[in-house]
Amino acid sequence: MTGIRTQIKDIYKSPGKFGGEIITVAGWARSLRAGASVGFVELNDGSFFKNLQVVFESQKIPGDYSLISSQNIGAGFVITGELILTPQSKQPFELNAAEIKIEGTSTPDYPLQKKRHSPEFLREIAHLRPRTNLYSAIFRIRSLASFAVHKFFNEKNFIYVHTPIITTSDCEGAGNMFRVITDGETKKERENFFGKEAFLTVSGQTNAECFAMAFANVYTFGPTFRAEKSNTQKHAAEFWMIEPEIAFADLDDDINLMEECLVFITDYILTNCKEELEFLNQFIDNSLLERLNKTANQKFSRITYTKAVGILEEAVNSGVKFEYPVKWGMDIQTEHEKYLTDKIFNGPVFVTDYPEEIKAFYMRQNDGDDDKINKTVASVDLLVPGIGELIGGSQREERHDRLIDAIKNKGLKEEDYRWYLELRKYGGTKHAGFGIGFERLVMYLTGVSNIRDVCAFPRTSGNAGF
């Protein structure tokens, strides 16, 4: 049975408390070098980004000195000794070992030798890469960002609902869903476990709406799936989404909640992951800290789609070159997003009221668009520097007849939306919601540019190892 252990995190938090004390730590050697009589271990215990320097001397552990000296990087140790404060030197303290127990040896072919490795190489050893500085920083930030999400909504009295992963309906008519089958003998058996065709969800939104009509303020946070064969830096086949849904709320309420939520999470990471952010700012993205500090402290800009297109048209007129032609009705492309966030607004910007044509059926038709041209919906995308679209949301169409029209206009079948339509029949109030792609959020928070580097074990086209 384990005795009392000290976490390295706690030592960094209050070195004075441990200075001169005999403590026991347990962790892994990130590096190990030893001379004839003195050796050094950089020990990491996973509790903190930084290592603890351990000094061991042949004089103090004569029986074990050569055994410890001969251990390989990656080995696990339990070490007891006195914590010596060394305020004058580069390391603020070190552990002077009185006893070192080997808890798990490592072999000389350990792939994480002390040198820089490429992300491509490290993706090949996804089971080991969390032991590196880079992935240690990323996955701690991912963990704390998850907690910040739950904390934010919990403090606002939102109900967290686990919407289903296996679904028999396709909310957005988005296609490209994974199909779920069993290993029955016949095709019918294989496909009929649930009594109908089953898929992996692309969004928890419609289910969350049911709960919003009961609890008013709800959110889901769970995995979603897209079976798209695109091989980009931004797309994975499996990713997590945060999807709040709020009743008695319109698009403005939705935008306010988005901003508050993003600021809260950013602020939480700035406060709780200082060492990780400093590392990432130094080695991955030199503008990271500046960008996050801005996000936490700056009021986000807001603009309508129509005005955004106007700005882009002006840009074209003044000689800016875009690959995709700019005109009302188009989807705003990555190059346009970048121009808006980096050149015009110099920070996050909400773009609202997109053309109905290019948005999903459930988004609320804006009033005053009854002339049937240039119809828009109460939708919003949050564009952020470096990422582009980070959050997408809308006020939902709560009017039963308009929703039926929208379903038909998009070529969907009314009967597939029976229960969704019933929400409008039985006390369906105005309501709104949004979706944050959690991996994109982690990319935003870390400066990492490839989604494969923010997923513990990424699933992309051609890749589902580990």
Added chain:
Amino acid sequence: MTGIRTQIKDIYKSPGKFGGEIITVAGWARSLRAGASVGFVELNDGSFFKNLQVVFESQKIPGDYSLISSQNIGAGFVITGELILTPQSKQPFELNAAEIKIEGTSTPDYPLQKKRHSPEFLREIAHLRPRTNLYSAIFRIRSLASFAVHKFFNEKNFIYVHTPIITTSDCEGAGNMFRVITDGETKKERENFFGKEAFLTVSGQTNAECFAMAFANVYTFGPTFRAEKSNTQKHAAEFWMIEPEIAFADLDDDINLMEECLVFITDYILTNCKEELEFLNQFIDNSLLERLNKTANQKFSRITYTKAVGILEEAVNSGVKFEYPVKWGMDIQTEHEKYLTDKIFNGPVFVTDYPEEIKAFYMRQNDGDDDKINKTVASVDLLVPGIGELIGGSQREERHDRLIDAIKNKGLKEEDYRWYLELRKYGGTKHAGFGIGFERLVMYLTGVSNIRDVCAFPRTSGNAGF
């Protein structure tokens, strides 16, 4: 845009703060009755288990009185008025309406009329059932229990890792996995999106172990799947699991963490869901509160499997009848679990050190079992009254050679566990972990006996509606 709203939760928390004030609330009518000049609405806004009584008078809203009176149950309203404290009467306060806006009408065929409905009927309308007292209580407790899980591990500096849902390996060799395919033309295309056969995960454990060897203390909390056609009250095809994994830890550490975790969550629910638990105790399970209070305050019992079998054998000798014969080597059946928790220990009990034969390959062989008969592994199940097995865990086999033997002995292929074995090669320390079926936990916390009633939209054999 929405004005300032008061949540009913806040009124119940501090009525004195709102008494005599003009406030605005937004919610849905759980009941509505009106006479010639006075009407009453029981308004629920989802922020709290209890309703707010609203009084409306023809004198105060003469233009709207008949329109409001004629609304159906389920309608959504935004109501402004004075909160009147009524400490003498059954309701501690009521809202005297000065203005009522209809935010969403309801139709007379609204299925949730004010009468008792069977759970079977309510499962048919899973999109509406969160609006009832029972499901409102269940899903709020589910939400708060989720938060308690994250809070518990966050406070202990655990890293939350999102282990993958789509997997190409079957950790437990458990079989009965769902298969994930795409809609390609040929079978090869259909099955080859990821370059190999893909399934839905049955457990995040092996992936969590990778992270435990980097961060020491980690957990996953996400959906898992079993394609079993069993149609019981306790099994769903999709359910959430909490799976912590701790390095430098043995079975005792594991058991201590389990107990601490369950006590924390139970205590959190007892503190934060008083009204919901009172309701459930009254209408669903009269022993609920007593049981939860015991869990939160009583030290859990511990016993080895071998001793448990001894107790059961004694019981048989003294005339107790079991359906399944009792002998060393058997799986402990529900009837045995019940006997142990209800008759012997009168509370939760950890049963440890099961026969190797009936447990998974990754569980650590106990030392001192080298005689090759009656071999046991460092495993543990927590049995609780009313549920049976609530948590299962083990110390993991960290010895590379022993793990290879165990894989072979279970008829599994060594090459399928390449990266899992590498964890033992590169600094693999002793470690342990456990899994809590989250739905079972919610059943334990609510007294509800059917898993279909604790899932927002349950997925079981033959059923994946909504």
